Amino acid sequence: MKSPSFILIVTLLVALPAAGQQHSQIDRARVAEEVKTEFLHAWNAYKQYAWGYDGLKPLSKVGYNWYDVPLYITALDAYDTMMLMGLHEEADSVRRFILHNLNFDQDIYVKNFEITIRLLGGLISSYQLSGDKRFLDLAEDLGTRLFPVFNSPTGIPYVDVNLRTGATRNPRTNPGEVGTLIIEFGALSKLTGRPEFYNAAKNAITQVFRRRSSIGLVGTWMDANTGEWLDPDSHLSACIDSYYEYMIKGWLLFGDPDLKAMWDSSIVPIKTYLADETPTGLWFGHANMFTGERTKTWFGALDAFFPGTLVLAGDVPTAARLQESCFIMWNRHGIEPEDFDYRAMEAARPRYFLNPEIMESTYYLYQATRDPHYLSMGKAIFDSLKAYCRVEAGYCELKSVVTKEQSDRMESYFLAETLKYLYLLFAPPETVDLRTTVFNTEAHPIRKTW
Numbered sequence: 001m002k003s004p005s006f007i008l009i010v011t012l013l014v015a016l017p018a019a020g021q022q023h024s025q026i027d028r029a030r031v032a033e034e035v036k037t038e039f040l041h042a043w044n045a046y047k048q049y050a051w052g053y054d055g056l057k058p059l060s061k062v063g064y065n066w067y068d069v070p071l072y073i074t075a076l077d078a079y080d081t082m083m084l085m086g087l088h089e090e091a092d093s094v095r096r097f098i099l100h101n102l103n104f105d106q107d108i109y110v111k112n113f114e115i116t117i118r119l120l121g122g123l124i125s126s127y128q129l130s131g132d133k134r135f136l137d138l139a140e141d142l143g144t145r146l147f148p149v150f151n152s153p154t155g156i157p158y159v160d161v162n163l164r165t166g167a168t169r170n171p172r173t174n175p176g177e178v179g180t181l182i183i184e185f186g187a188l189s190k191l192t193g194r195p196e197f198y199n200a201a202k203n204a205i206t207q208v209f210r211r212r213s214s215i216g217l218v219g220t221w222m223d224a225n226t227g228e229w230l231d232p233d234s235h236l237s238a239c240i241d242s243y244y245e246y247m248i249k250g251w252l253l254f255g256d257p258d259l260k261a262m263w264d265s266s267i268v269p270i271k272t273y274l275a276d277e278t279p280t281g282l283w284f285g286h287a288n289m290f291t292g293e294r295t296k297t298w299f300g301a302l303d304a305f306f307p308g309t310l311v312l313a314g315d316v317p318t319a320a321r322l323q324e325s326c327f328i329m330w331n332r333h334g335i336e337p338e339d340f341d342y343r344a345m346e347a348a349r350p351r352y353f354l355n356p357e358i359m360e361s362t363y364y365l366y367q368a369t370r371d372p373h374y375l376s377m378g379k380a381i382f383d384s385l386k387a388y389c390r391v392e393a394g395y396c397e398l399k400s401v402v403t404k405e406q407s408d409r410m411e412s413y414f415l416a417e418t419l420k421y422l423y424l425l426f427a428p429p430e431t432v433d434l435r436t437t438v439f440n441t442e443a444h445p446i447r448k449t450w
């Protein structure tokens with residue numbers, strides 16, 4: 001079998017003939033600076049109104065915490081974006097703050113998935129980008145405290161764990177939360193020499209894969225104690241999405257052929273039962289995991305990660321076709337909804353949470369093709385983000401992309417992912433070397449140093 005980096009290099013190089021088209025109308029350096037300015041606008045608002053809290057409410061201009069004590073989620077999520085943008089002074093003050101204040105010895109139940117992708121991933125990338133070993137020490141402490149989640153009868157992790165006592169709760173979980181741990185726990189394993197982290201996370205994704213239906217699909221909800229499916233709805237959206245993303249990314253980062261085999265096996269039923277060829281293009285909708293019967297013609301903001309994953313898997317043509325659909329979805333209301341009925345061409349769930357997936361896929365497609373079309377697409381997306389979500393104190397979410405009514409939250413991933421991918425789209429391609437770096441699902445870049 002060819003190595004993952006060989007395949008990725010070929011995927012990226014095959015596209016190079018298109019590099020001659022680089023002279024687009026868009027001044028990449030200028031737009032990259034504009035994105036950086038918007039990052040500072042959002043970050044400075046967080047600093048002014050919510051410093052020390054997990055997140056910012058940009059309309060009421062106050063901070064909020066996820067739990068009884070802050071875990072500084074926005075600051076840690078934003079740190080590596082600052083490093084990549086060259087905002088070193090700012091990053092250094094965040095580094096000192098985190099290292100001085102972040103303490104995981106807290107009697108609180110946290111959500112394993114969210115804390116893994118945002119904080120564990122953030123600590124590992126922060127360690128790799130800064131070289132400050134104290135980040136890795138924090139990551140190991142956090143990974144050790146989260147680790148009891150894997151102690152279920154099936155090896156499928158529980159949803160919540162108490163950081164101080166290690167007590168776990170909530171067996172109702174989903175493939176996304178179970179299968180999106182191997183990048184972070186796997187990297188921690190390699191960097192600390194503790195194989196149990198890799199093994200538990202790999203077992204978790206394997207347990208979901210083993211429970212795929214006879215036609216090869218997985219459902220939305222499952223029970224960690226029994227391994228039984230609680231909801232047979234199959235799709236690429238929330239609760240499943242990054243389960244597939246981590247098969248490919250895990251293979252690229254660790255070269256584990258079992259993960260690639262899971263992807264190779266999963267992409268066939270995805271293309272058979274979820275793919276939907278319509279007069280407006282290629283979409284991926286919902287189907288029953290056991291029968292393959294179409295249940296909904298919905299595709300949404302979260303599903304827009306899939307073109308990026310297809311690029312990493314080497315399928316640029318399908319990625320490019322799907323990306324056009326994502327852009328149709330974006331343009332229908334001027335900004336994308338949480339869910340879009342692609343047959344009716346209407347928002348099915350009209351909220352927008354400042355999600356990054358469409359930017360992420362635009363970035364990967366530009367890296368793979370160097371086609372300036374993706375620069376124009378990214379610029380249009382950036383412009384409407386500014387038009388509808390920019391407020392005096394940062395950026396806000398929308399209650400409805402139809403009415404553009406705003407809502408009072410700026411999620412940490414806006415600084416970790418949304419603005420990072422937009423920046424990287426326009427920044428010099430060598431800012432991140434995709435042959436040696438894999439972004440976790442929160443866009444924290446993890447470098448293969450082992």
Ligand code: DMJ
Pocket residue numbers: 117242302355356357413417441442
């Ligand atoms: C992020 O926390 C991650 O990208 C996750 O995989 C999905 N949801 C948000 C962004 O939309």
